[in-house]
Amino acid sequence: MSERDDERGLLEERYRRWLRLLPASYRAEREEEMVAAFMDGARRAPAGHDDQRPRLLEIASVAALALRLRLGGPGSPPGAYLWGETVRLAALLGLVFWTTIAGLYAGQAVLTYGIPADALPDGVMGIGDPESPDRARLVLADLTPLLWAVSLGALARGRARTAKAAAVAALVVPCVLVPPPMTEWENAVRWACSLLPAVVPALALLTGFHRAAPPPRLPARRARLLLALPVAAGLLLSLVVGVLGAATRAATRAGIPSEELLVAAWMWADTTGLASVSLAAVAVWCALRHRTPGRSAGPVALAAAILAVPAVLARAGTMPGMTGVTFLTATLQLAVLVASGIALVVIGVRALRAADPGLTALRAP
Amino acid sequence: MTEPAFLVLTALVDEPRHGYGIAQEVERLSGGRVHLKIGTLYGVLDRLAADGWVEADREEVRQGRLRRYYRLTDEGARALEEEAVRLADNARRAVERLRLRQGLRQGLGQGLGQGLGQAGGPA
Known part of the structure; x- marks a missing residue:
């Protein structure tokens, strides 16, 4: 086998690796002709082009196609x-x-x-x-x-x-x-x-x-x-x-120390605090809806679970350096976020299994 | 209809083509302006196939590689013609307006020139 053939084999292997981004059913249908199209394009690439690596724009186009297929719209397979x-x-x-x-x-x-x-x-x-x-x-x-x-x-x-x-x-x-x-x-x-x-x-x-x-x-x-x-x-x-704020100011003027209380209260009104309260509220709503026969909370629960991940990271990532009441409030928020996230995932997965056992059967032991 | 979809349909008017053949023809038709990446091309082909405007024609194996050819359906040809007529109408109207504007400017220039000539002439 010549060096050129080796290079082409390597390039084809790399193309196939990127095509794994696509859903398996789509790959079964299209992989071979897409590889043929890629290789035809690589053969006609300008001289001096690095022909051992797929071009970045080609990879981006496959990634975009994979996203569209995996996050399907009406008419797509049920899972997508x-x-x-x-x-x-x-x-x-x-x-x-x-x-x-x-x-x-x-x-x-x-x-x-x-x-x-x-x-x-x-x-x-x-x-x-x-x-x-x-x-x-x-x-x-x-x-x-x-x-x-x-x-x-x-x-x-x-x-x-x-x-x-x-x-x-x-x-x-x-x-x-x-x-x-x-x-x-x-x-x-x-x-x-x-x-x-x-x-x-x-x-x-x-x-x-x-x-x-x-x-x-x-x-x-x-x-x-x-x-x-x-x-x-x-x-x-x-x-x-x-x-x-006005009440705290008035309390301070009257000689009642309230700054710590103010900081703790404010922490529930900032972005992370409100995210904790909102996600806990969504989790409770999903739990109530999940118990009502004929009503599914699955997609909402999973969507909220997705949003819980960055909220947990944001809370945990901004905690180092905190002390006293601030630290306690942040810990409480983190606990609320983690508990809500877990509850949302459980409700979401259960609702999906109940709606369509086929969707989660592959992941079941 | 997006421009890539329009160009893909146009590329299939004369004969069925395979994936890379379509990408090449689109590049030719657009004067080298539109380079369809393979992921984009197959996204467009999926949508056109879902609408029933293109369909698989045949498969060939060349040098050990599968080539699937696509052809334009009658419905696809009708959709392309409607879009082409719409675009041509738009282009015609734009050209008409531009000529009118040009004419108005020339007329205005001549009128202004005559006016200035009269004003600057002997009393």
Whole structure:
């Protein structure tokens, strides 16, 4: 066998390895002709081209095809459709959560920067002088989560591309406005962990909705309701936080030490705290629904379980260095998140087995 | 209909082609602008097959490799023709508007020139 034949054999083997990304049933049907097409393309590649390795763009196109096939839309095999629905639901739940956070941050921005009253404690007073570039940057950073609301609104109206663009902007713009602390690797890891709960729903949105699985276009009224409810919940939360702050300030003035209590209470109103409460609520809802005959909580439970993973990592990753009440609250949140995650996985898998034993039979011992 | 789908259907108008043959023909038809990657090509073929616009024609084994040929169905040909007519109509309207704009500009230029000539002429 010549050296050239060896090289081609190696290239073919590497192509086949990448094709393993595709579902087995699809590979059984298409692998041979796809390999033939790859090898024809490699044969006609320009001189000097490294012909032992598949080209990056070819690999990316196979990976994209694999994602579309594995996260199927209506008309796909049941397993692929189920995973597709789960990922799409994870995107939707994530967008609803981040739209609530957007309402909360926007409300806090108004309270912190818009009202020149000393209703809030010192810790949340705005940074930078009024009309200074720093102030403008921070106000903008507090308002950028509203891009999640734009994304949710677009998705509800069936505009997947706009929804995806807005979600990516919601991830990137805050990093530009308030650059992450990259001076020490510990800070970088902490920052990366805190970003995960936003990255995962964005990825679910980017991968779950595609040409074969477009988002349904809700009637305008329902879409408005889907958007207004989380925004209103977030605004309400910001008022609660504001009142809490004012009460603590009043208590401190009266000589009652309450700072620790305030910090513990706030930790339930920040992103990770709200994620713990929300996921616990979804777990309870799924458990109740699971017990009702004829109603399946499977896809919602699995979607929420997907979102529980980054929330656990975010909580655990930001815990080092915490002490006292802060550490205790964070530990409690971590316990709530882990328990909710486990409950959601159990409910999800049980519901799936009950709905279609064939879907989980392969994994059963 | 997306541009890759349009070009794949066009590539199959004259004869059935296999995967890489389609990718090559699409590149030729688009003047080298559209390079379909294999994963993308098979994604497009899946969608077109699901719509009933293309179907498998035959299989050949060449140099130990399987080549599956695809052909355009009658339904696919109708869909392609409708899309081609729609695109041609759009293109025609765009050209008409551009000519009109050009004409208006020339007319305006001449009118302005005449106006200036009269204003600058002997009283």
